[in-house]
Amino acid sequence: MRLEDAKPKAGSKRRKKRKGRGIAAGQGASCGFGMRGQKSRSGSGTRPGFEGGQMPxxxxxxxxxxxxxxxxxxxTVINVRGLADLAANSDVxxxxxxxxxIITTDDGPLKILGDGELSxxxxxxxAAFTRSAREKIEAAGGSCEIV
Known part of the structure; x- marks a missing residue:
């Protein structure tokens, strides 16, 4: 099959209706739009979302x-409270x-929050520490290192 052989199916293409071209054309006079009103006037009618003047x-x-x-x-967040049960001088x-x-899912880099106490x-x-978490870890004698 070549590009010039590609044609639409027979009967699928129809001519555009020529409205307002006399009664012999089939859509003369009011063109099938009725007698009067906003939808019978020329132009596109109302815009999408228009509700007849009501607040749309x-x-x-x-x-x-x-x-x-x-x-x-x-x-992946954990509070200082969750680190309290770990052994002293261990790498966390x-x-x-x-x-x-202690953590079951890996939701990204580790961030330590400051709720709870650490001894x-x-x-x-x-990857990140809150200010209160850093103060509590260092007050307990530990160290904070950003990876």
């Missing part, structure tokens, strides 16, 4: 107040927490 739906509903953060970073990373069963010194290696 897109203006009645509340608008979007806040836009989502583009390229938001997703972290995402893999060691998953092996210990043992730990060497924590994470």
């Amino acid at each position: 739906l897109y203006r009645r509903i509340p608008k979007l107040k806040h836009f989502p953060i583009v390229n938001q970073k997703d972290y 990373t995402l893999t060691s927490l998953m092996e210990a069963g 043992t010194a730990l060497n924590v290696k994470a």
Whole structure:
């Protein structure tokens, strides 16, 4: 088959109706639009969403107040409270927490949050720390390292 052989199926293409060209044309006078009214006038009629002057739906509903953060970073988060049961002077990373069963899913780099208390010194290696988490780990004698 060649490009010049490609033709539409017989009967699928129809001529455009020539409205308002006399009664012999089949759509003369009012052209099938009825007698009077907005939909019988020339032009495109009403725009999409127009409700006859009533306040349209897109203006009645509340608008979007806040836009989502583009390229938001997703972290695997854990509070300082979750690190309290670990042995003193142990290295804390995402893999060691998953092996210990403290974290069950890897949702991205590790972030330490500051809720809870810590009494043992730990060497924590994470992608991010909150200010309170860093203070609590260092107050317990541990160290914070950003990976």
